[in-house]
Amino acid sequence: MALVLIALLLVEMALLVLWVPGYFRSGIVLFNQRIAASPAMQARLALGALEHDLPADR
Incomplete structure (x- = not known):
């Protein structure tokens, strides 16, 4: 069994x-x-808001 797992x-x-x-x-x-x-649409995109969408632990 161990050989099968290794393979x-x-x-x-x-x-x-x-x-x-x-x-x-x-x-x-x-x-x-x-x-x-x-x-x-490009003007409506707030790039600062994208940073806040990242998880806090990053």
């Missing part, structure tokens, strides 16, 4: 090392594109 852990680590960097190297299209907003 599973090794497979998981190999997938993490080999698959994830290749995926993120190409980029996530959603985060590389800007969402269009009208000047009126």
Whole structure:
């Protein structure tokens, strides 16, 4: 049973090392594109309010 868990852990680590960097190297299209907003919408956005939305422990 312990050998199965060790083998599973090794497979998981190999997938993490080999698959994830290749995926993120190409980029996530959603985060590389800007969402269009009208000047009126941009003026309504208070950047100071975004800081208050962060958790207090940060």
